[in-house]
Amino acid sequence: MTSKGTAARYQAGPPAFDVEAVRADFPILSRQVHGKPLVYLDNAATSQKPAQVIEAVDHYYRHYNANIHRGVHTLSAEATAAYEAARHKVRDFLNAGSDKEIIFVRGATEAINLVAQTFGRSTLKGGDEIIISTMEHHSNIVPWQLLCEQTGAVLRVIPINDKGELIMEAYEKLLSERTRIVSIVHISNALGTVVPVKAVIEKAHQRGAVVLVDGAQAVPHASCDVQALDCDFYVFSSHKLFGPTGVGALYGKQRLLEQMPPYQGGGDMIKMVTFARTEYNDLPYKFEAGTPNIAGAIGLGAALDYVNRIGLAAIAGYEQDLLAYGTAALQEVPGLRLIGTAPDKASILSFVLDGIHPHDIGTILDHEGVAIRTGHHCAMPVMDFFRVPATARASLAFYNTHAEIDTLVRAVFNARKIFAK
Amino acid sequence: MFDLKDLYQEVIVDHNRSPRNFGKLAGADRMLEGFNPLCGDRLTLYLKLADGRIADISFDGTGCAISIASASLMTDAMKGKTTAEAETIFNQFHELVTATRADPDLEKFGKLAALAGVREYPTRVKCATLCWHTLHTALTSDQTTVTTE
Known part of the structure; x- marks a missing residue:
């Protein structure tokens, strides 16, 4: 009875990364911000801490x-x-x-x-x-x-x-x-x-x-x-x-x-x-x-x-998948330009939006519970090189989900709507 | 809970998109740069003073919608004011956006009242006040740069 199912499961290779199990380890991920579930995408500034x-x-x-x-x-x-x-x-x-x-x-x-x-x-x-x-x-x-x-x-x-x-x-x-x-x-x-x-x-x-x-x-x-x-x-x-x-x-x-x-x-x-x-x-x-x-x-x-215990290889694999998903999703936003498009990249999505300053994006996203970093990221020479005063940056960790990326993208669309008055 | 619309009112969005009094002022006799090192907002204020009044005023620079709209509304409000009147408005405006008075009388602020929503966003107060501190310094000292920090 179970042997067939077990075999099928193991034939699929290493078990899929269980993001929900991982999220349960991070108490802060269950809190709400402005009445919305926290979507923490500021991991490059500092990461959240597991209960362990x-x-x-x-x-x-x-x-x-x-x-x-x-x-x-x-x-x-x-x-x-x-x-x-x-x-x-x-x-x-x-x-x-x-x-x-x-x-x-x-x-x-x-x-x-x-x-x-x-x-x-x-x-x-x-x-x-x-x-x-x-x-x-x-x-x-x-x-x-x-x-x-x-x-x-x-x-x-x-x-x-x-x-x-x-x-x-x-x-x-x-x-x-x-x-x-x-x-x-x-x-x-x-x-x-x-x-x-x-x-x-x-x-x-x-x-x-x-x-x-x-x-x-x-x-x-x-x-x-x-x-x-x-x-x-x-x-x-x-x-x-x-x-x-x-x-x-x-x-x-x-x-x-x-x-x-x-x-x-x-x-x-x-x-x-x-x-x-x-x-x-x-x-x-x-x-x-x-x-x-x-x-x-x-x-x-x-x-x-x-x-x-989770394994950096599993973490990297999952994050690269999230990065590809986030990159594609953000590029659907009209007037959005990604800053940093090296083929070999970690899960960081820095971007600017036509006509909307990163700080305004940051405030609007915060209202949706989405935490990102906005500013020069303590890398002013990089901003000078790309001729932008600041960027909005979503930085992903292995506890982030595809649904959270969707929330991010929805919030960015909302920012465009607010500024389209 | 605060509504985002209280912050990004139509007046703010409009003044951000088409800032008034934007650009260098020919014949300005006072020029002062304001800088917020935390977020990189940077603007320059140009002033023409005559008989103790702000005969003309303009600004340029880069910043978020709140800082650009604030500078645009401020320069509009300041034209023709005596320096003493300007100081009074500066103090009242500061009170308005830092929420030191619980129930502000929005009527007296005219269009500037559009910036009152900032008081609910402590992280954004400095965006709204950068140009005001720059003006205050321009009218009261010989400094050439103002920073928010």
Whole structure:
């Protein structure tokens, strides 16, 4: 009786992605906004959190809240074990060679500042060059501008084409013996473009430059293997990966991290302190001064467990399907122009609408319960390139549905109606 | 619940589509740029003052419907006003859109009353007030740029 049905089910290949089961894990998705079900399409700004993450943080505070790496008491030992287990999960997630290569930070922004102010400041001198791209987030522009002011180094920018892709030939021309650092986004937050970082890294290494990859937008969508990429630094934030805010990770090659001076001074980053001399702690603690975001790191660990259970391959497959559906549906709207049309794209739909400013679109969509981001997305040079002051951006996660895309498109049509008076 | 139509009234949509007093003002003796760094709205105000009055006023720039309509309605309302009158209207308008008075007397605002709906949208108040702060600064100080932050 059931054997035939079972066989048929398994013959269909891997089970279909069960979006309704996934949605049940995210308590916030059942709330209403302006009397309408929330349609949360602002995932590139921050993602929502599954109950598993919320409970992990709650459990820490209720049952074993204590400082780490110091007390001999039970709670401290438990908190230390959970914090270090989270570090190990990050290592596995990025396929780093050692836990020593994973530094907990406040987020991707702090990680980039850390590399600029330690590796950058201790190795760069006047006339050296740093290469970034046009589609960087401000957090991967300003730390390097600060470093240039401090060292006399020069910032160079790889241009993009009309689809929002990196122009590789221009990059190769920018590379020279003066290039010391290449800091490049993995997936653009404003455009969704997936940057061929492996090729970027290879070419930089041929010139002896060190490469940092900003993975803030990449980690929720695609698996990342820092050893296969051979990047020197990789950074991401927990909150875009379904974990808590205020925590993130910096991966750095051990050889580089060992050479780098500490970032901040304080407790936990030292072995021995006298007024005459201080001996710094070993990796990774050398870069973790002060009590870290313990609950956040534990929450991030829970988020990684969650993502691993669903599987990034399944997530990516489902999101690509949603992206194709959303792209086609939005293109049906008269006067709508997609900004960012690279063939290799993550599930981000940035757009402008003739005669309607993105902020007005944002307010009108909010009335339908649809949350999108409007503005420059902390990527003003991208806006300048496409000659728009701002865009409306719908960024999709694996808990979004095709029906939600329909609601988005209906709301955009409604915006046109309001402005057609 | 607020109705979206209270925000995007016909007057707003109309002034956004065909802004009045839009463009540079020849012979302006005061020019000031207003900028909202959070959303990128950017407008420039041009003023011609004579005998303590706003003899002429215009603006240009880019922004959302609320900020463009507000600038259009404001420039219309300000023509011919003394600087003291302009300051009074500025203060009244600010009260209107920031909802500091529970029951505003919309009658006295004339066409500007169309912007009253903004008070229900705290995230959009700065869109409506950018041009007003720019005018206020133009009339009271020597600054060359105004930002909302």
